[in-house]
Amino acid sequence: MNGKINLLLILLLSAAMRASAADVMQVSTGSILSAQVAAVNSISIKVKSIAANSVVPQLAWDTQTSDAGWVKANSYIELTVNSNSAAWNVDIYTNNTGADSSLLQKNGLLCSATSTLLAPLGWVISDSPAAIPNTGAPGSSSVTNTINYNGGTYSAMWTYVKDKGDLDDPSTPANNESWAASQAAGYTSVIYGNSVGQNLAYLKPAVSPEIIYIEGGFNYAIGGTAYQTQINFDLVFQ
Numbered sequence: 681m682n683g684k685i686n687l688l689l690i691l692l693l694s695a696a697m698r699a700s701a702a703d704v705m706q707v708s709t710g711s712i713l714s715a716q717v718a719a720v721n722s723i724s725i726k727v728k729s730i731a732a733n734s735v736v737p738q739l740a741w742d743t744q745t746s747d748a749g750w751v752k753a754n755s756y757i758e759l760t761v762n763s764n765s766a767a768w769n770v771d772i773y774t775n776n777t778g779a780d781s782s783l784l785q786k787n788g789l790l791c792s793a794t795s796t797l798l799a800p801l802g803w804v805i806s807d808s809p810a811a812i813p814n815t816g817a818p819g820s821s822s823v824t825n826t827i828n829y830n831g832g833t834y835s836a837m838w839t840y841v842k843d844k845g846d847l848d849d850p851s852t853p854a855n856n857e858s859w860a861a862s863q864a865a866g867y868t869s870v871i872y873g874n875s876v877g878q879n880l881a882y883l884k885p886a887v888s889p890e891i892i893y894i895e896g897g898f899n900y901a902i903g904g905t906a907y908q909t910q911i912n913f914d915l916v917f918q
């Protein structure tokens with residue numbers, strides 16, 4: 681009796697060892713797994729009043745005096761951008777094709793009475809509405825704005841809105857003020873990102889929509905005239 685029981689145990693153990701060491705059954709869905717991801721690239725804007733955060737017909741200022749300096753518009757631009765591209769950015773610019781061709785810099789509000797006088801524009805972007813002061817020339821580090829980003833606050837300078845017709849000023853060899861050079865340097869980009877997320881121009885994370893404040897420089901504006909332009913946004917994606 682004992683001998684038979686022992687033999688049976690040995691056979692069972694042998695079978696189990698063969699199964700774990702050699703028996704492999706494989707099935708495959710094919711040589712390449714495939715999933716198509718649709719490209720999403722969209723951009724839209726609304727203009728809203730600073731006072732009520734409600735939609736208004738256009739970006740506007742109160743009536744200015746010509747020595748008012750830099751003054752923030754009464755309204756702001758709410759920018760919504762959605763992209764899952766590998767890399768993307770949004771450029772801000774004017775395209776003052778009606779400006780006098782002799783001008784090297786065509787950026788800003790164009791005087792309706794002449795084609796040569798402009799009131800330059802500046803922008804600052806925030807992740808949500810912020811109490812932006814009503815002053816400060818673009819590029820002035822002494823005047824900063826406390827903007828919001830996804831995670832905190834940050835001090836940001838105003839930046840000039842460039843025009844697509846801007847040319848390099850040969851009298852300033854250290855800087856290339858042309859549209860092409862400014863865009864290549866990222867100066868015209870208010871926000872950039874990829875399929876994962878987005879960042880404000882100041883390398884701060886953000887969640888769309890964004891708030892863009894605009895200021896105008898009225899020091900050399902002539903009285904009794906209107907100044908106007910269109911501000912454009914390009915979503916550039918790869």
Ligand SMILES: [Ca+2]
Pocket residue numbers: 848849850851852853854855856857
């Ligand atoms: Ca120059």
